[in-house]
Amino acid sequence: xxxxxxxAAALPEMILATMACLILLIDAFxxxxxxxxxxxxxxxxLLLVALLAASDISTQSDVAxxxxxxxxxxxxxxxxxxxxxxxxxxxxxxxxxxxxxxxSGEFYVLGLFGALGMSIMASAGNFLTIYLGLELLALxxxxxxxxxxxxxxxxxxxxxxxxxxxxxxxxxxxxxxILYGLTGTxxxxxxxxxxxxxxxxxxxxxxALVFIVVSLxxxxxxxxxxxxxPDVYQGSPTATTLYLGSAPKLAAFAMIMRLLVxxxxxxxSSWQEMLVILxxxxxGAGNLIAIAQTNIKRMLAYSTISxxxxxxxxxxxxxxxxxxxxxxxxxxxxxxxxxxxxxxxxFSRRGFEAEELSDFKGLGQHHPWYAFLMLxxxxxxxxxxxxxxxxxxxxxxxxxxxxxxxxxAVVAVLxxxxxxxxxxxxxxxxxxxxxxxxxxxxxxxxANKVMLSINVLALIVVLPWMGEIIxxxxxxxxxxxx
Amino acid sequence: MDFAQLALYFYGTVLVxxxxxxxxxxxxxxxxxxxxxAFFSAACVWITLEAExxxxxxxxxxxxxxxxxxxxxxxxxxxxxxxxxxxxxRYLPIGFLVALVMVVEMILVxxxxxxxxxxxxxxxxxxxxxxxxxxxxxxxYTTYVLPFELAALILLVAIIAAxxxxxxxxxxxxxxNPADQVKxxxxxxxxxxxxxxxxxxxxxEITHEEER
Numbered sequence: 001x002x003x004x005x006x007x008a009a010a011l012p013e014m015i016l017a018t019m020a021c022l023i024l025l026i027d028a029f030x031x032x033x034x035x036x037x038x039x040x041x042x043x044x045x046l047l048l049v050a051l052l053a054a055s056d057i058s059t060q061s062d063v064a065x066x067x068x069x070x071x072x073x074x075x076x077x078x079x080x081x082x083x084x085x086x087x088x089x090x091x092x093x094x095x096x097x098x099x100x101x102x103x104s105g106e107f108y109v110l111g112l113f114g115a116l117g118m119s120i121m122a123s124a125g126n127f128l129t130i131y132l133g134l135e136l137l138a139l140x141x142x143x144x145x146x147x148x149x150x151x152x153x154x155x156x157x158x159x160x161x162x163x164x165x166x167x168x169x170x171x172x173x174x175x176x177x178i179l180y181g182l183t184g185t186x187x188x189x190x191x192x193x194x195x196x197x198x199x200x201x202x203x204x205x206x207x208a209l210v211f212i213v214v215s216l217x218x219x220x221x222x223x224x225x226x227x228x229x230p231d232v233y234q235g236s237p238t239a240t241t242l243y244l245g246s247a248p249k250l251a252a253f254a255m256i257m258r259l260l261v262x263x264x265x266x267x268x269s270s271w272q273e274m275l276v277i278l279x280x281x282x283x284g285a286g287n288l289i290a291i292a293q294t295n296i297k298r299m300l301a302y303s304t305i306s307x308x309x310x311x312x313x314x315x316x317x318x319x320x321x322x323x324x325x326x327x328x329x330x331x332x333x334x335x336x337x338x339x340x341x342x343x344x345x346x347f348s349r350r351g352f353e354a355e356e357l358s359d360f361k362g363l364g365q366h367h368p369w370y371a372f373l374m375l376x377x378x379x380x381x382x383x384x385x386x387x388x389x390x391x392x393x394x395x396x397x398x399x400x401x402x403x404x405x406x407x408x409a410v411v412a413v414l415x416x417x418x419x420x421x422x423x424x425x426x427x428x429x430x431x432x433x434x435x436x437x438x439x440x441x442x443x444x445x446x447a448n449k450v451m452l453s454i455n456v457l458a459l460i461v462v463l464p465w466m467g468e469i470i471x472x473x474x475x476x477x478x479x480x481x482x
Numbered sequence: 483m484d485f486a487q488l489a490l491y492f493y494g495t496v497l498v499x500x501x502x503x504x505x506x507x508x509x510x511x512x513x514x515x516x517x518x519x520a521f522f523s524a525a526c527v528w529i530t531l532e533a534e535x536x537x538x539x540x541x542x543x544x545x546x547x548x549x550x551x552x553x554x555x556x557x558x559x560x561x562x563x564x565x566x567x568x569x570x571x572r573y574l575p576i577g578f579l580v581a582l583v584m585v586v587e588m589i590l591v592x593x594x595x596x597x598x599x600x601x602x603x604x605x606x607x608x609x610x611x612x613x614x615x616x617x618x619x620x621x622x623y624t625t626y627v628l629p630f631e632l633a634a635l636i637l638l639v640a641i642i643a644a645x646x647x648x649x650x651x652x653x654x655x656x657x658x659n660p661a662d663q664v665k666x667x668x669x670x671x672x673x674x675x676x677x678x679x680x681x682x683x684x685x686x687e688i689t690h691e692e693e694r
Contacts, residue, residue: 024642068628106642110643110646113635113638113639126629128626128629129629132632132633133632135636136639139636139640139643142643143639143647147647149647149650181597182596203591203594204594207587207588
């Protein structure tokens with residue numbers, strides 16, 4: 001047997017896996033003496049692999065491990081974004097974990113392994129690799145959700161997440177097994193050519209597609225498979241919610257691109273219909289239910305659901321412009337999610353979680369700078385023009401219009417207006433209400449404050465380069481299709 | 483119908499029947515025992531399909547280790563069956579409906595030509611010197627090396643997660659620290675106090691320090 005392994009292509013993953021194991025050992029031996037060591041080495045590792053992945057973005061597509069692994073621009077871009085956002089998550093979480101006495105090295109090690117799983121998904125060339133990457137991520141996330149053992153909420157959330165996640169994985173495997181039965185291969189390009197060449201029964205493909213799309217919807221948290229999401233967001237420690245809400249969305253995009261677009265693009269008319277239903281329901285239910293929430297983490301969970309609806313709009317248009325719009329959307333979304341949950345972490349302190357909406361009343365009087373950052377975040381989430389969030393929403397809606405699904409675009413705009421209500425309500429609480437009881441106190445270290453400011457300001461500072469960013473996204477997507 | 487085929491159908495029937503018993507029986511211990519039977523029948527099915535090594539591994543790992551542990555846990559925990567069964571009848575109609583729809587869909591799809599027996603001709607039986615283990619090994623370390631390593635990482639994550647979620651230092655319990663015990667010196671345990679000689683009794687105070 002003679003296959004070209006081309007192991008060097010997977011350098012970032014190999015470094016990450018080795019370092020994760022090393023950090024586990026470092027933490028076991030020196031974790032108690034140097035409490036911050038684990039955190040900083042993890043961040044340094046992530047920055048290194050992010051740099052490696054980013055330096056590889058513009059290179060040509062390549063396969064490794066006999067087709068199991070794609071080394072292409074899309075994979076490298078997503079990997080760099082995943083590693084960077086995980087590093088930011090670690091930076092924000094450090095203080096929070098310390099305050100709650102759950103600062104232990106396992107948080108970072110599990111986070112690193114989760115990032116590894118995501119990067120495997122981002123450059124998977126085989127259904128088997130996608131599944132294994134997904135499980136690696138999911139197992140790390142289950143443990144991270146349950147990380148605060150003392151909290152019943154956290155345990156309950158982990159249990160719900162675990163059971164539903166396991167079912168979703170089973171559903172995905174079932175769909176993939178039907179595809180395997182039809183094509184005789186698990187290779188993504190192999191499946192795509194087998195389906196294009198042969199006279200395959202449409203019905204069987206649709207059944208496989210239903211299972212695959214359902215499991216993807218589960219992982220994304222699209223309505224009607226969203227039940228786990230609000231409980232998990234609210235129940236898990238905020239540091240985990242931050243992790244859960246940012247990088248895995250990028251991985252989900254990678255998974256959709258590999259599964260639906262890479263393997264099953266010939267059948268896009270079938271999955272387009274399914275995604276339209278998911279997107280409309282998600283935008284509707286997410287935005288409407290979010291209005292009724294008083295807990296900000298829960299409100300953001302519903303806002304995530306609605307954002308996933310918007311994100312699906314780009315994919316369901318099944319054009320290159322659509323995919324690049326979705327890529328742009330999901331990257332903007334993860335920056336916004338990092339900012340908002342980072343804000344909640346910033347105001348949390350020992351014995352106090354800034355979780356209720358009412359906690360943010362009167363922020364404008366006491367902390368004008370953070371109030372301004374909150375304003376930017378909420379404007380961006382709602383899609384108000386000077387911020388990037390507007391361009392993200394604009395580009396996905398435009399891609400839907402290009403394939404003449406005008407009614408979908410109209411519904412999307414209507415629900416965006418509904419959504420604006422609860423984002424603007426936060427701004428109203430921050431600027432026009434007076435604090436109940438004592439005002440919020442910021443106890444976070446300087447690094448967190450600076451990073452949070454950079455993170456949020458990025459949403460408006462990049463405006464002059466908007467054209468370049470969007471055309472870069474298109475370029476990445478074209479290189480995948482071509 | 484030759485013997486191998488007969489055996490395949492026999493073990494297949496036993497497998498399905500015991501799998502049904504696993505989910506329908508009231509007593510969890512019996513369910514677990516039927517699960518063992520299901521695993522065993524599956525192993526037999528695999529043997530008739532010429533996957534001997536996998537069949538042996540299934541019996542060794544699942545029947546021998548996993549299920550025994552599982553039985554232990556089921557027997558030791560006091561599971562309140564009534565609470566588990568709460569809502570069963572309430573959700574029965576909707577569950578039944580969903581299952582029915584799925585079964586009908588699957589019958590429609592799998593009865594098409596795509597999945598007919600002709601599509602999957604019987605492979606030629608292997609020669610007598612064919613080694614299952616060698617084939618598996620050469621595949622695992624060449625074509626499937628990436629998934630193989632990933633599976634190893636998943637197991638590692640499972641270990642880390644299990645330990646970090648269950649390991650705790652309770653205060654008040656006594657436990658040994660072998661490293662400290664080995665490193666201990668006589669001066670840690672014994673303190674010789676010299677006192678001025680007095681006409682009365684000469685005193686030496688010895689204190690024993692208990693291990694923490």
